[in-house]
Amino acid sequence: MRPPVFRFAPSPNGYLHLGHAFSALLNADLARAGGGRLLLRIEDIDRSRCRPEYEQAIYEDLAWLGIDWEKPVRRQSEHFDAYRDALEKLRSLGLIYPTFESRGEIARMIAQQSNAQDWPCDPDGAPLYPGNRNAMSDAEREARVQAGEPYALRLDMASAIARVGAPSWSETGGGPTGETGSIAVQAWGDVTLARKDVPTSYHLSVVIDDALQGVTQVVRGQDLFWSTSVHRLLQALLDLPVPAYRHHRLILDDEGRKLSKSSRATALRALRAEGRTPADIRKMVGLASG
Incomplete structure (x- = not known):
């Protein structure tokens, strides 16, 4: 062993x-x-x-x-190429798409919704992306990327879950309110995996690094407990090994x-x-x- x-x-x-x-x-x-x-x-x-x-x-x-x-x-x-390779695999599966709204524009989009006062937030407290992938054609999105516009690459959460199912994990610690190894990944919405100026995100880079480094035990703070659902989803989509997780108390x-x-x-x-x-x-x- x-x-x-x-x-x-x-x-x-x-x-x-x-x-x-x-x-x-x-x-x-x-x-x-x-x-x-x-x-x-x-x-x-x-x-x-x-x-x-x-x-x-x-x-x-x-x-x-x-x-x-x-x-x-x-x-x-020093390893942005590894993250780009992972994004390219997700792109080939039709699971990521670029969006172009600034934070201010997203806030205005939410304000225009009938349920703006009760708009859902992700586990980190950020409002869920209010856009719709189908609101713009893939060709138009690609043209805007090629024109050099700032963009964020988002995971099509519904399509990702339809492909591999809802994730769970082996938890030997626990979440801040007693969770023990699962949380609805839908709570994150179409999470950002990269931006034009930063070609990866914490969610993407951490699962790639853990896999490439052969990490078997992820021991980290309870503030990252909820992120594990996104990490498990990405591991399933990218056929990566799954470490054991332990989320420890915070100081x-x-x-x-x-x-x-x-x-x-x-x-x-x-x-x-x-x-x-x-x-x-x-x-x-x-x-x-x-």
């Missing part, structure tokens, strides 16, 4: 905080306990926000925590909110500068001594 393969996959768009430390340490602990491997992946598809200094800080913070990982590190920005701030870079949660490097030790960090996130 091959050893289990875990991964920690941060984005270099800010400094790591306690929430990242918990996830990284948990993955490292589980890999060590199971005689497995730990990979580090740098998820840097958003080149406008990612910075080399943040990537270097990731390496420094993880090394300070006592975490070791296999080399070389995979950077998503919250004093007001009960998830720590995030955007909220300027205290960075590990700042805690280190205050004199905190790796043992202190483990205690702060509720992990036993390593």
